[in-house]
Amino acid sequence: MKFAYRFSNLLGAVYRQGNLNFSKDGNAVISPVGNRISVFDLKNNTSETLPFSTTKNISCVGLSPDGSLAIVVDEDGAAVLVSLITRAILHHFHFHxxxxxxxxxxxxxxxxxxxxxxxxxxxxxxxxxxxxxxxxxxxxxxxxxxxxxxxxxxxxxxxxxxxxxxxxxxxxxxxxxxxxxxxxxxxxxxxxxxxxxxxxxxxxxxxxxxxxxxxxxxxxxxxxxxxxSQDKPKIPRQGEEEEEEExxxxxxxxxxxxxxxxxxxxxxxxxxxxxxxxxxxxxxxxFNKEGDFNNLTAAAYHKPNHILVTGFASGIFHLHELPEFNLIHSLSISDQRIASVAINSSGDWIGFGCSRMGQLLVWEWQSESYVFKQQGHFNNMASLAYSPDGQYIVTGGDDSKVKVWNTNTGLCFVTFTEHTSSVTNVTFTSSGFVIVSASLDGTVRAFDLHRYRNFRTFTSPRPAQFSSLAVDVSGELVSAGAQDSFEIFLWSMQTGRLLEVLAGHEGPVSCLCFSPVQSVLASCSWDRTVRLWDMLDSWQTKETLPLTSDGLAVTYRADGQELAVATLNGEISFWNPHTATQNGSVAGRHDLQTGRKETDKITAKQSAKGKSFTSLCYSADGESVLAGGQSKFVCIYNIKEQMLMKKFEISCNLSFDAMEEFLDRRKMTEFGSLALVDEGAGDGDGVSISLPGVRRGDMSSRHFRPEIRVSSLRFSPTGRSWAATTTEGLLVYSLDGSLVFDPYDLDLDVTPASIRKQLRLQEWASAIVLAFRLNEKALKQEVLEKVPHEQIPVVCGSLPDIYVEKLLGFIATCLEKSGHLQFYMTWAQNLLMLHGQKLKNRSGAILPTLQALQKSIQRHFDDLSKLCDFNMYNIRYAVALSKQRGLKRAAEEETEDQEEEDEELSEEMSEASLEDAEMML
Structure with a gap:
């Protein structure tokens, strides 16, 4: 159960290549993203990536008329038949x-x-x-x-x-x-x-x-x-020639x-x-009446409405009514080629895919507005960070953009474009409302998530390329390491002023990390040292930890009592930062299992000797560490036992380089591998082999295959998921408790029948204990929801201490999706009030559970606050409207009264004038 993480979602990429499809009801877009399929629900504003993948990038998708089946074909012609209802693969086929x-x-x-x-x-x-x-x-x-x-x-x-x-x-x-x-x-x-x-x-x-x-x-x-039917052979009559089918x-x-x-x-x-x-x-x-050369790249036609949609290489699309060819609408939605166009069943929404920019747009042509507008990082992702409550993920990429993603919906809701070069590192402050990013353009920027603006820009006295970043617990100190000058710069968040330049490293600073409990900065460098800087004592070096090889990554445990360092020789070493002693190490070079690139002249086993972990992250409980590097594998190690617990294969997409371990015999010739054979007729070896350290390959070559790698890893603060920025995009892996039976302290008496018997006897506390020992989610929820509301404080008070934490974690997961808000909030409140002191003593272990609870409550708070604000404005509008109508009615009544008075007065005057006339006569 502890490591039952399964692929959950793919963020950071919304469209790569292939054709777009709308679902049968027209409310969802089915988009191919690399070798996976993502479904974007336009009504509920959510995204989901289906839990299967093809061996290469998807080239086309065919959807059945009832919307239940899809045939997905990759670049080589390998097809899978998928059920969109069960999300399962039904059949494999190859078109060759x-x-x-x-x-x-x-x-x-x-x-x-x-x-x-x-x-x-x-x-x-x-x-x-x-x-x-x-x-x-x-x-x-x-x-x-x-x-x-x-x-x-x-x-x-x-x-x-x-x-x-x-x-x-x-x-x-x-x-x-x-x-x-x-x-x-x-x-x-x-x-x-x-x-x-x-x-x-x-x-x-x-x-x-x-x-x-x-x-x-x-x-x-x-x-x-x-x-x-021509089952029986036809006998021609005499004089009649046998007809031949033309x-x-x-x-x-x-x-x-x-x-x-x-x-x-x-x-x-x-x-x-x-x-x-x-x-x-x-x-x-x-279409091109002006004579400009603009290729038409995609087209779609809606038969009931007679609407033709055409997309062009310049990013312009046209809407025409056929057969008269009347232009209805024309708009430029991108500056790149429109690769695919689709229209939903009602003909209201048009989907556009731009493969070069990674854009997916849905346009409502009648109201001329966007229904959906998303764009991933169209270049490599460099880093990611979770918000303190685990609700948001921020990513930075080589396209100089900083994007913030909602983990519940899987969509990006804000993009910051102030940087002018690659973003190398991003992080949240402890408040969760400020994002700090470092870039190769020589600036460190702070962004406000309340007003969505860049409110601080930190620069160095002389231009420097910042490759590492860290913010302390208070959010006041911002530090960044330079690639070229080997210095660490320190700024104040409040004033934006440069406080100090820390010098002492003799090589590039590869990673920075602040201690979560005290004001100590750990810096890892290529000079084979980790330095601990005391922020309170004149920014002096507190300790220097010697490493066996160049340091690549450093991270603190959540309680600040341990430090993990990844080095160039493939080792992960664990240190006590207070005594500067090494507690242990893990040799992880053989666990990386790097693949062989097309142009490699050595085997994958030999090339793995030069590989190492480049990203490290502690789990939420601090018992294990997550490590990844220039490989398709992510490893989880147990720190106490110093052994590999589980290895995740993040991709099986053979469209990437360095995926296969052995040579492909189909590409072997008598002169060697086809990738190494020069196609030109020049003398000598004219094949351009990429230089060591080049990650993206030769961008000027005709055939460009990106290399698979993991650039950054982070565990969610709730401990329920972890995310990795890879060549494919931002992959999220979550715990899938529904598929794992994980009982606790089980014996023969613990059965569903005995649990329901305790419920009938109204022994609520013992029923909850038995349900948590059996540990079946449906049964736990059934027991919990049968407890009367007024009995919740009594049951919470009589629970054993060991089940308080388990019950609190279960309430956090139930609260995320359940509609019984007050019921589960009452449970959480009573547990925290009655067992607060005991939980405080185990704050390190209970922290992921509390953060999961905070995430669930915060999500409901955001949804309800939006709904309440909307209702409040509606009520105000209704009150103002009723007042306006009341005033109008009062004015109308007043005019009516005035008219009646005028009529009575005129009648009296006419009567008086008649009397006067009679008297005169």
Missing amino acids: KPVSSIRFSPDGRKFIVTKENVALMYHAPGKKREFNAFVLDKSYYGPYDETTCIDWTDDSKCFVVGSKDMSTWVFGAERWANLIYYSLGGHKDIIVGCFFEKDSLDLYTVSQDGTLCVWESDTELDGLILKK GEERDKVEGEEGEVIRGKVETAKEREKKKNVRYKMMSKHF
């Missing part, structure tokens, strides 16, 4: 060649896969269990170049395929007598999109040069004639089953009493 697009038929019975110049039709997997879920039905040959896009008619009778040879092919899904295939030309560039009109064979085709062709068919869908050949392709249909460019002859389907170009429209 890269797949350009995949599309289910509207009735869900078939799906088309296009690879190279062929379209393959498969029977869609059904609800029955089958040995082979993908059964090939027909193969369609027609285009001379790679196929690019597919679309189906609404009744699944025909489909259309676009190609790079500038032609579009219409094929019959069944054996229609008057439509076997049809080829359409008219374009001068690659076909980007082809779309059928609703309930019709009419077509729209869009090419890369910004041309739209409108095609009209002379036959309706009902006019397709099904070919009669334009169709039936043969078998080696290694494939199913019928093969080959299209020819020649037009099929029309037979007697039967007219073949024909197309006519009705109109031709151009």
Whole structure:
């Protein structure tokens, strides 16, 4: 249970490549991120990464019409059939060649896969269990170049395929007598999109040069004639030649089953009493009317609304109404190429993916507003930090941005762009509302999470590149280490002034860390020392700890009684900072298991000798340490036993370099590895091997494969999860208690029946103790929620001390998702009030539980405060409106009274005038 961490979510990346899809209800976007799939719920504003991955980056995703199944295909053509309901892989399949697009038929019975110049039709997997879920039905040959896009008619009778040879092919899904295939030309560039009109064979085709062709068919869908079965051979009559089917050949392709249909460019002859389907170009429209060269890169069409959305290489998109080609809307949403476009089922929301910037946008075109707007770090992530309550994660990257992520929703809610160079380190202050970041641009900046602004900028007297950062417990002292001058700079947060420059190291300062309990700064350097600086005693060196190799990372335990240091020789040493003595060490070089890069001339085992851990982090309880480096593995070590407890493989994506341990025999030639063979005809060895220490590879080379590595690791303060910044993104691993049976002090009498018997006898305290000994979540929740509200103080007072901490931790986890706020808050309040002193004595061990409780309460407080504020403004508006109406009504009543008085007065005057007239007469 203690190390049952499972992959939970992927943050820091929202889109990489491939096609976007909307869910059936149109409220969620399904986006491929590397070799994983992320689902972004637009209604609830949350994200979820599905718990499976492919062997390489995903190239296309096909979604079934009912939204329950998805076929995910990677760059090599390896496909997995996934259930989006259970999040499980149902079937593996390999198409053996890269797949350009995949599309289910509207009735869900078939799906088309296009690879190279062929379209393959498969029977869609059904609800029955089958040995082979993908059964090939027909193969369609027609285009001379790679196929690019597919679309189906609404009744699944025909489909259309676009190609790079500038032609579009219409094929019959069944054996229609008057439509076997049809080829359409008219374009001068690659076909980007082809779309059928609703309930019709009419077509729209869009090419890369910004041309739209409108095609009209002379036959309706009902006019397709099904070919009669040819099971019995037809005997020709005397004097009648045997008819040969024009334009169709039936043969078998080696290694494939199913019928093969080959299209020819020649037009099929029309037979007697039967007219073949024909197309006519009705109109031709151009997007680039000004003549500027702007490639059309993505297109989508919504049939019910007749809306065509086109995305361009410049980041502009257009909305047109077809077939009149009326421009509805045009907007620039990015400065990079739009790689994918999708429209939801209602036609209100349009999803855009920009692969170079890692952007995912959802635009509501009717109100002209963003529904969703996220962008990950489009370059490597360098560091991360948890907020003190574990609710937020801040990340810094090589794209000079600082982003803050919500751990509950998985979305970024603020981005700071003040830095002008790579951000090397980020951290939170103890208050949790200030973020401090260090950068290679020579500045350390402090950001306020209340007003979202950069309120402090710390600089050095002469320009320096800051590579390490630390803030003390009070949040008053900010320190940063320079790469080039070997100095440590110290600033005051209050005034922003430079207080001191600490000199003494003889090599670059690689890591800084403040003690959590006293004002002592630990600095780790390449000069094979760790120095402890006393902040209260004139910033003098308190102790110097000698290391066996260059120091790379240093971290304090949560109670400040121990120090862990990672060195270049792959060791992790543990020190007592008060006595300056070493308590133990772990040799972790063999646990890293680094992979072999394509251009390596030595084995992975030999290259592992030069690898080491570059990031360290203590667990929340301080009993274990988390370590990662330039490898795909993250290790957890037990400090007391000094042994490896568990190893996590953070990625299995072979699109990254240094993933495989051995040479790929498929890339071996008689001259050696294909990656090391020079393609040029020059003399000598012209292959550019990357220099030692280069992490990203040669950016100028044609083929660029990033190397897998872990740049930073952090445990959540609650102890329920840990996060790592990797080449893939920000990976979050959480404890999954539902899958682990972890009883405590179990014996034969502890059964669900005996626990429920205690409940019937109203022995609440003993029932809770028995439930926690069995340790099943559902049973614990059942027992806890059956305790009467007025009995909670009595039960809390009679609980044994050892179960108080367990109950408090369980309440913290229940409070995170439960709606019984007052009930669980009453439990927490009584436990803390009655056992406060005992808990205080064990503050180090109980701290993660209290922080988990604080995180849950804070999240509910934020949600409720927003709701209350919203309601308060609504009430104020309603009161002001009622007052306004009351005043208006009072004014109306006053005018009515005045009018009545005027009428009475006029009546009296008229009566008086009549009396006067009578008297005069």
